[in-house]
Ligand code: HEC
Ligand code: HEC
Ligand code: HEC
């Protein structure tokens with residue numbers, strides 16, 4: 001009776017329909033969310049019982065809590081990454097158990113955007129949690145990446161987990177991320193056709209790989225390997241697409257950013273050729289209490305396992321440590337040299353623009369800065385490069401030095417043409433001075449972030465997003 005009466009009144013009718021639908025939708029969303037969380041709890045219990053030693057060693061990555069503030073160690077990087085969030089905070093990696101909480105807390109992911117802005121893509125979650133591939137299945141890859149980073153936060157229930165590397169409930173390996181399936185096919189190493197050894201390396205390569213968010217595809221994660229996966233092939237891909245991550249605010253360079261290309265460097269190494277993979281070195285075989293061997297899932301520092309792993313092929317620990325130290329020292333020295341030169345190049349370009357230089361004059365120098373910084377970043381962002389492929393690391397940085405020197409020679413001529421005799425360089429002696437030079441106010445950013453954590457994360461997000469904080 002009431003319904004019929006309402007239907008006669010057009011306004012009330014639409015209102016009556018609208019309100020329950022919104023409420024129903026909200027309830028469905030809440031149910032779906034708790035359903036996913038509940039399903040995960042059940043799965044977790046069953047996997048813990050079925051594979052106790054793997055489960056326990058996986059949990060032990062929570063012991064690896066130490067990390068290094070890379071911006072404090074290498075403040076010049078702040079100038080090179082000016083205009084991007086990398087200049088705000090950048091740490092070395094630590095144990096897998098921290099992956100979700102670290103991406104939640106870093107200043108790089110900021111606070112929720114203003115109403116109407118998309119802000120940071122949900123794609124940032126792709127390499128932290130199996131909830132990312134789960135949501136991609138539910139929403140479609142672009143449906144997922146079109147979501148905002150903070151909106152996805154409430155959906156995240158677990159961190160680098162069994163189902164990130166295995167078929168659900170089984171020991172069999174899997175590659176659940178569509179971007180990784182595509183990438184391995186691009187370099188003619190389709191996952192399904194590989195032996196167990198290469199499949200093991202590829203599960204790591206889902207995340208320990210360089211990527212970018214594809215702007216014309218709702219910011220979905222894409223691996224830029226169409227032409228191949230070395231530094232030149234990837235650069236060619238980006239250059240032909242005229243792609244850039246951001247315009248550098250000082251030099252106006254369209255910047256390319258590399259991200260942890262560990263897979264790329266390893267795949268061309270002597271170790272890869274000898275069939276030694278990420279798993280050999282970072283997930284060694286161990287023996288449980290019953291004397292059965294199993295794969296340690298405490299993915300951690302490789303050198304901790306010298307005796308059980310490296311010694312199978314290298315007799316002298318001393319020689320290997322020395323060799324690693326030499327490689328590290330050489331690569332570090334070259335990286336610091338490039339950074340110093342690139343800082344100068346960015347400011348010299350700024351001086352040239354300010355003096356009236358135009359694009360036809362500047363093009364060569366700016367492209368050389370782009371290409372030099374890309375090579376430096378492809379080395380810098382690759383954790384463990386000195387151990388994984390020092391030969392390639394040195395080659396990258398040698399070319400990077402040549403390119404930045406070329407840029408500076410070209411800029412020197414332009415500055416001469418405009419009678420600019422002095423360029424002011426920033427103080428890069430500390431993180432504080434370098435951040436001040438590019439206008440980053442760390443106190444304010446930190447305060448805003450803490451407020452967001454208190455008001456949103458602590459109240460509405462799962463425990464795993466706060467792990468270790
Ligand atoms: C980062 C990827 C990764 C994660 C996360 C992961 N595994 Fe594994 N797992 C592997 C790899 C690689 C192997 C070794 C496969 C091989 O070489 O045969 C393996 C092997 C196994 C095996 C076979 C027996 C053995 O010890 O070699 C089992 C069982 C297993 N994992 C269970 C689990 C469980 C349970 C979890 C979650 C608590 C988990 N895995 C999380 C990558 C992973
Ligand atoms: C789902 C994505 C993902 C997968 C798969 C993955 N990792 Fe990681 N890994 C990460 C992230 C993210 C971090 C950094 C976590 C942090 O610092 O909060 C990390 C950190 C690490 C570290 C540093 C640990 C430390 O204590 O310093 C090592 C080593 C590592 N991973 C190796 C591997 C290996 C080997 C595999 C394959 C068996 C693998 N990872 C698979 C995402 C992943
Ligand atoms: C020959 C052994 C070996 C192989 C193969 C290998 N690594 Fe490493 N990796 C090392 C060593 C040695 C280091 C230096 C620090 C350490 O772990 O002792 C390192 C460092 C790292 C780091 C940085 C850890 C940190 O806290 O800074 C990550 C991440 C990493 N490796 C991931 C991988 C991935 C992913 C693969 C495969 C694509 C791989 N490694 C293959 C030996 C190896």
Ligand code: HEC
Nearest residue numbers: 270271274276280281302303309310312313314320323324
């Ligand atoms: C299955 C065999 C194998 C294992 C296991 C292995 N390597 Fe190697 N390693 C090789 C081969 C092959 C080469 C290249 C040829 C050479 O230089 O001996 C190599 C080269 C190296 C080199 C450069 C050459 C040198 O002698 O300075 C270093 C450093 C190195 N390995 C470190 C490690 C470390 C650290 C581990 C353990 C985390 C490890 N390797 C595990 C086979 C292995």
